Amino acid sequence: MTDFDPTGNNGTNWHPGLKESYIFDRNTIHEIRRAASQGIYDIRGFGAKRKLPHFDDLLFLGASMSRYPLEGYREKCSTDVVLGTRFAKKPIHLKIPITIAGMSFGALSGPAKEALGRGATMAGTSTTTGDGGMTEEERGHSEILVYQLLPSRYGMNPDDLRRADAIEVVVGQGAKPGGGGMLLGQKISDRVAEMRNLPKGIDQRSACRHPDWTGPDDLEIKIQELREITDWEKPIYIKIGASRPYYDTQLAVKSGADVIVLDGMQGGTAATQDVFIEHVGLPTLACIRQAVTALQEMGMHREVQLIVSGGIRNGADAAKALALGADAVSVGVAAMIALGDNDPAYADEYAKIGSAAGFYDDWHEGKDPTGISTQDPELAARFDPEQGGRRLNNYLKTMTLEVQTLARAAGKSNIHNLEPEDLVALTIESAAMAQVPLAGTDWIPGSTPGGF
Amino acid sequence: MTTATDIEVVDLAVTPLRELNQRLHDAKNGGPKSWKIVNPNGAHALAVGIDADLDVLIEGHTGYYTAGMNKHANVTIDGNAGVGVGENIMSGTIRITGNASQACAATGRGGLVVVEGDAAARCGISMKGVEIVVKGDIGHMSAFMAQSGTLVVCGDAGDALGDSIYETHIYVRGSVKGLGADCIEKELKDFHRAELGRLLEVAGADAKVDEFKRYGSARTLYNFNIDNAGAY
Numbered sequence: 001m002t003d004f005d006p007t008g009n010n011g012t013n014w015h016p017g018l019k020e021s022y023i024f025d026r027n028t029i030h031e032i033r034r035a036a037s038q039g040i041y042d043i044r045g046f047g048a049k050r051k052l053p054h055f056d057d058l059l060f061l062g063a064s065m066s067r068y069p070l071e072g073y074r075e076k077c078s079t080d081v082v083l084g085t086r087f088a089k090k091p092i093h094l095k096i097p098i099t100i101a102g103m104s105f106g107a108l109s110g111p112a113k114e115a116l117g118r119g120a121t122m123a124g125t126s127t128t129t130g131d132g133g134m135t136e137e138e139r140g141h142s143e144i145l146v147y148q149l150l151p152s153r154y155g156m157n158p159d160d161l162r163r164a165d166a167i168e169v170v171v172g173q174g175a176k177p178g179g180g181g182m183l184l185g186q187k188i189s190d191r192v193a194e195m196r197n198l199p200k201g202i203d204q205r206s207a208c209r210h211p212d213w214t215g216p217d218d219l220e221i222k223i224q225e226l227r228e229i230t231d232w233e234k235p236i237y238i239k240i241g242a243s244r245p246y247y248d249t250q251l252a253v254k255s256g257a258d259v260i261v262l263d264g265m266q267g268g269t270a271a272t273q274d275v276f277i278e279h280v281g282l283p284t285l286a287c288i289r290q291a292v293t294a295l296q297e298m299g300m301h302r303e304v305q306l307i308v309s310g311g312i313r314n315g316a317d318a319a320k321a322l323a324l325g326a327d328a329v330s331v332g333v334a335a336m337i338a339l340g341d342n343d344p345a346y347a348d349e350y351a352k353i354g355s356a357a358g359f360y361d362d363w364h365e366g367k368d369p370t371g372i373s374t375q376d377p378e379l380a381a382r383f384d385p386e387q388g389g390r391r392l393n394n395y396l397k398t399m400t401l402e403v404q405t406l407a408r409a410a411g412k413s414n415i416h417n418l419e420p421e422d423l424v425a426l427t428i429e430s431a432a433m434a435q436v437p438l439a440g441t442d443w444i445p446g447s448t449p450g451g452f
Numbered sequence: 453m454t455t456a457t458d459i460e461v462v463d464l465a466v467t468p469l470r471e472l473n474q475r476l477h478d479a480k481n482g483g484p485k486s487w488k489i490v491n492p493n494g495a496h497a498l499a500v501g502i503d504a505d506l507d508v509l510i511e512g513h514t515g516y517y518t519a520g521m522n523k524h525a526n527v528t529i530d531g532n533a534g535v536g537v538g539e540n541i542m543s544g545t546i547r548i549t550g551n552a553s554q555a556c557a558a559t560g561r562g563g564l565v566v567v568e569g570d571a572a573a574r575c576g577i578s579m580k581g582v583e584i585v586v587k588g589d590i591g592h593m594s595a596f597m598a599q600s601g602t603l604v605v606c607g608d609a610g611d612a613l614g615d616s617i618y619e620t621h622i623y624v625r626g627s628v629k630g631l632g633a634d635c636i637e638k639e640l641k642d643f644h645r646a647e648l649g650r651l652l653e654v655a656g657a658d659a660k661v662d663e664f665k666r667y668g669s670a671r672t673l674y675n676f677n678i679d680n681a682g683a684y
């Protein structure tokens with residue numbers, strides 16, 4: 001979507017009497033005109049841009065008379081996470097509770113994938129492959145690499161399965177639960193085409209269903225196969241897009257998952273129809289408690305770990321997700337921004353392609369001035385993977401420090417001791433979704449039988 | 453001590469599946485080359501992830517994903533195989549003397565899969581380079597989104613053959629109930645005759661090249677066009 005007006009005309013010619021329609025606002029009118037001229041839906045990257053109940057609608061209470069805080073920076077507040085304790089012979093140890101989400105080589109350039117590996121490794125966490133297979137850049141630079149098994153199976157092979165540290169079966173993504181991947185022709189370079197075994201320059205629509213299993217009973221057998229191939233060493237994750245998180249979590253546990261990755265509707269994407277991004281799925285805030293309840297009812301909370309993603313931006317978001325019961329969070333869009341995407345230093349170049357720093361989401365077009373979401377060798381060469389890695393490490397460390405700051409304020413010596421009781425909600429909606437009381441009341445909407 | 457010429461017999465009624473698969477994986481580093489597995493009894497994930505030049509004979513019917521992701525080995529299933537036999541095969545050969553269930557050789561990237569009987573729906577779905585020869589019939593939605601490689605069917609094909617196909621070559625001797633989106637009949641050129649002839653020979657199929665018709669992609673859906681919206 002390139003509907004930001006770089007001339008700053010957002011109201012310049014406005015005068016009293018020009019009344020903008022609330023429902024037919026300028027974006028809506030722009031989109032109708034665009035559809036009428038182009039005859040195709042809008043495809044874009046990034047996550048949902050509409051306003052949704054989110055972590056900003058929650059607050060931590062902090063310590064008080066009855067809760068004892070920890071001394072900032074002095075008293076220990078541990079942040080490490082172990083993933084895959086249920087079945088895997090080699091569980092994964094992360095130093096911080098923030099992982100890098102799966103982003104495909106194809107969507108991102110080789111150097112960008114390398115930078116994600118470098119930054120994650122410096123920060124002591126994992127990174128993840130994506131639709132398009134495993135590249136040497138990311139395997140070589142990622143100490144802990146999660147290998148995705150997606151419906152398309154592009155590049156899938158047993159050697160990469162064996163050299164992965166964990167395997168993530170992707171059932172869905174928050175940006176498009178029920179949708180498959182897209183990579184448009186302009187990004188299909190020789191290398192991408194070869195890895196995916198497809199002709200160069202064609203629009204690739206990856207499948208939305210796995211080719212060799214349907215439903216949780218089959219998935220259980222598929223997971224058994226993956227475990228047998230890799231001699232039961234690797235943790236197996238199941239990634240689900242948030243739509244029915246209570247049932248999907250239970251079915252994922254039943255299918256034999258070690259770890260569940262739950263991606264809310266704000267979750268980023270490299271290329272999806274705008275109508276899908278904005279109108280399908282549950283907000284991240286609304287799905288955490290449902291998934292945690294499902295795990296608790298099965299006696300599996302903390303035994304099968306829960307990673308939450310979709311619009312995580314800072315330590316506050318991460319801490320709130322942990323307090324609601326997640327074991328870790330995962331970041332996609334924020335990691336790209338940390339690498340340098342949407343950098344105002346490229347303001348002129350963004351303007352040339354009809355966008356602006358801070359608004360750019362046409363990642364599918366392959367023209368990214370920062371060289372991150374492109375396969376154009378000249379653009380990709382602009383991006384320095386070492387510097388990108390350092391920036392990502394800085395960002396992840398800052399987030400972790402923020403999580404610790406909030407946890408210490410709540411008197412917790414381990415970030416996983418944060419709990420719903422530490423939170424209140426600012427709105428009725430967020431109180432209902434997060435199942436914490438509306439601030440200043442003891443009211444949790446939806447929790448009183450027969451009441452609101 | 454076993455030598456390379458001995459046949460290692462494993463009875464799955466006694467030996468746990470995990471132990472068998474581990475031994476087949478360890479065979480990469482030496483040990484017996486010929487294996488016979490008895491009493492498979494429909495086991496899932498049997499002989500998956502082999503990465504060595506072994507000959508494996510499975511006497512009986514198998515469950516899901518038999519010989520999945522195979523590399524180098526020649527695996528024979530003397531019986532019927534369940535869903536996803538030879539899924540994502542990389543190299544080597546898998547031969548099924550009976551029938552194969554759905555998604556036979558799904559996403560296979562190399563090697564050869566031969567089905568002496570029939571294969572069910574979605575045979576060769578999303579195939580990426582594997583060669584498949586089915587001596588009997590295949591079910592509906594076979595070669596769906598098939599990317600590359602070759603599918604030979606000596607019998608009939610079910611509905612929606614080759615839907616959204618990319619560059620896979622399909623040869624069918626019998627009838628085709630229906631073609632999927634963007635799949636069309638194509639001319640059998642000399643290159644294709646040679647390819648088909650070679651595959652019929654290695655598979656030991658009693659059929660003549662000229663009895664087959666070739667199907668492949670019309671390539672009209674390769675780049676999005678709004679006037680094709682109904683086909684997407």
Ligand SMILES: Cc1cc2nc3c(=O)[nH]c(=O)nc-3n(C[C@H](O)[C@H](O)[C@H](O)COP(=O)(O)O)c2cc1C
Pocket residue numbers: 045046047101102103104107108129130131132148170172173174239263266267268269270309310311312330331332333334363373
């Ligand atoms: C550029 C980009 C590419 C992505 N590619 C994949 C992918 O290949 N496979 C996948 O499961 N998810 C993919 N995702 C989704 C992320 O794994 C993750 O679910 C999402 O980014 C989390 O939300 P956040 O971006 O708000 O942090 C991608 C996201 C982005 C931004």
